[in-house]
Amino acid sequence: LRAARAEIRAREEFLAVASHELRGPIAAIRFAVEGMRSGQAMARFLDIIDREEHRLERLVDEMVDLGHLRGGKLNLVIEPVDLGDVIREAAARLDVERVRSGSTLEVRGDRRIAGHWDRMRLEQIVTNLLSNAIKFGNGKPIVIELAAHDHRARITITDRGIGIAPAKLRTIFDPFERAVPERQYGGLGLGLYIVRTIVARLGGTIDVHSAVGSGTMFVVELPLEV
Numbered sequence: 001l002r003a004a005r006a007e008i009r010a011r012e013e014f015l016a017v018a019s020h021e022l023r024g025p026i027a028a029i030r031f032a033v034e035g036m037r038s039g040q041a042m043a044r045f046l047d048i049i050d051r052e053e054h055r056l057e058r059l060v061d062e063m064v065d066l067g068h069l070r071g072g073k074l075n076l077v078i079e080p081v082d083l084g085d086v087i088r089e090a091a092a093r094l095d096v097e098r099v100r101s102g103s104t105l106e107v108r109g110d111r112r113i114a115g116h117w118d119r120m121r122l123e124q125i126v127t128n129l130l131s132n133a134i135k136f137g138n139g140k141p142i143v144i145e146l147a148a149h150d151h152r153a154r155i156t157i158t159d160r161g162i163g164i165a166p167a168k169l170r171t172i173f174d175p176f177e178r179a180v181p182e183r184q185y186g187g188l189g190l191g192l193y194i195v196r197t198i199v200a201r202l203g204g205t206i207d208v209h210s211a212v213g214s215g216t217m218f219v220v221e222l223p224l225e226v
Contacts, residue, residue, distance in 0.1 A: 022059060025052035062190045066175070069197050076118040076201060078226050083113040083122070083153055087144055090126040094134060102139030109146035113153050115224035121198045128191045129157045129218050136216065137161035153222050160215035164208070172208060202226050
């Protein structure tokens, strides 16, 4: 009974947060459409629509993934993948967001690391972690490091932003958990939960090291062969 009640509370919280988060981009898109209809400069409003469309897409993807994860239906398509390509493509997709934040991005280490993974899920891991670094990086430099050793690949993403309080580090990968105020930063609180689950399905590990005011470092290790 306690477990059922906890599940109901979690579901109600998720629906409340999801509805709140979906209203934001919808309202922004409506504002942009009204501005375009009034004959104002198009470029600004098209930028708003593009940004909010990407935000909606991420929210919907996270909700779909949550259903798959809880239903045990996260299927993997294993194929040859170059990790360096995945990093560069994710960085390119988030380039506008990063520039807007004021952060620079440096990619260090091996340019090409070949392995057998699910490319789409690997992209999801990198995109979520890099997006977090941009969001919480306070406009400071972000560094991604790639390395391979002992038949394992390592991805390290480091920012110099607001950091995470020690008490939050214990729960940061739990669903619906946040290390920051929801009203200030938004989000469903699912990104890191999804990342951890995908990493585990790929046979890897993820660790986080952080200090308030000094930034955060996520370290992902994956076997080259799943």
